[in-house]
Amino acid sequence: MANIKDVAKHAGVSVATVSRFLNKNGYLSDDAKENIEEAIAALNYRPNQVARSLSTKQTNLIGLIVPDITNPFFPELARAVEDTALAHGYTIVLCNSDENAEKEELYINMLTQKYVAGFIVTTNLLKAPHYEDISVPIVALDRAINSTIPTVSTDNVEGARLGTEYLLTCGAKNIVCMRGPVGLGLADDRVKGFLQATSGEDVETQVVECPFSFEIAEKITEKILLESPEIDGIFASSDTSAIAALKVAQAMGRKVPNDLQIVGFDGVQLGKMVSPGLTTVAQNIYKMGASATKMLIKMIEDDSLQEKNVTVSAELIVRGTTRKD
């Protein structure tokens, strides 16, 4: 395989000139550039990235930390991050944190040793001191880490208000909000939107905490529907809990949407696979992943960010779990 000396010889320049070309620093004449490009093509030379990263202290790896790739929200996010990264010559190291601070820290340590160029992080941890002294850029995705780290997220208050208002329009009178973990910003915001939409309206409401887990959401729904059979509307803070509620309601003989209407939040593909299809507040997951990746690459490449906190609008998708009279 050709090495840097072969390229220099073929191009008729010094090794130092080729090195300047590869590292994009220092002056180069147009002729020299052209000759080097020709030599690289002719010799099928692949610059040794590891050696180069030693001098630039940077590779084109991006660490993507998610709670669990098997939660249906994250593959769609990972896909957007990877597509965008690849288009800019970066690749993605996938890390499942299981919302465990020690595991997040282990990954950060392992990856900064490898001169990872930056991190995109989705964490549910309420305290994350291990993000405070990282030497590479970070972008927080879907939920803020702290006030200094740039963030891409959905307008959760607005989205939840939109979804709840639609339930009201469809005639629901007795609505339960299955909210996410208390203290988690996005979950708190979605409750805020729910309360904004229902306050002052002629409806009964209750708010029940429910983690983003299918199995636990099944149990909680069963309990709610047994204790409060008058419930005719569910606003769920995630599609996973909405789909769990749909399944349990159907198993208990409740007709969806005739007896009970359900609106989810997220917009994962799963929502269109169930019967009836799930009406949901869809986050623009792909756009969020792509925006976060572009922001991170800007930071890595030393461009300044025009906006540190990007909010992406959510959109109502009406399917079969609601009925407009």
Add this chain to the structure above:
Amino acid sequence: MANIKDVAKHAGVSVATVSRFLNKNGYLSDDAKENIEEAIAALNYRPNQVARSLSTKQTNLIGLIVPDITNPFFPELARAVEDTALAHGYTIVLCNSDENAEKEELYINMLTQKYVAGFIVTTNLLKAPHYEDISVPIVALDRAINSTIPTVSTDNVEGARLGTEYLLTCGAKNIVCMRGPVGLGLADDRVKGFLQATSGEDVETQVVECPFSFEIAEKITEKILLESPEIDGIFASSDTSAIAALKVAQAMGRKVPNDLQIVGFDGVQLGKMVSPGLTTVAQNIYKMGASATKMLIKMIEDDSLQEKNVTVSAELIVRGTTRKD
């Protein structure tokens, strides 16, 4: 931050000795080892992985190439690969190939430049010459690439026979097999199992090709059920197509499982989220991912493989889309 000289000084040994320790080559006295370990701990020294990979020509990165992480089978596989890799000190670079040979090749080139230690590959491509001259170990997951690359896969013939036989036991008399792409080994094997189970039995059968896509499977199911209303059983070659069939059948007013029974193949989490839950031939996805990762790490670390081709059994999971009389 401490560097290798600080460690050598603190341990009272030469830099070369610390280097031998870090690279695990050459003789070291037990005393020296102990002193170096103490020094590393005391100074919180993190060996510079990039510099080290230059001498050993190896990092602890593993490339994981999948067709598309948003297909529900792959997050579960990726999760198993990552868990197992992390336990051995490796991290995962995630690559979506979109079953596009050029994109696979681009990733392989980018990652071998970074001295990735090996690849785990799931590809649907029937021809994959770009895997022939890779200098690092590869393990093929879920489907074979060629006869020289070690493979972890499900016993697809046996699994498909198991699923089809269960449909027969449940009384289905007019069965369609929605098979995967012709020429793809695992899809061909599943048809083989279907035919083994139905041959000589008093049932009508037909085999229809259907890619692993939810939307196309919906269209194909609609066509089948309109043209052949007598169909009372579907054996689908993937859970995605089985769930598409379930959704379409319900929308067309067919009662599942009373009028129509459905058995899928894969065992993704999605199968338990739909109503009724999907009866399916479950691959042991986690075990497959974990086995492939262990095999790859053995190859990377120069241990010989006892078995080059590992077959993992599939298991029938009975849920609500079938009815045993």
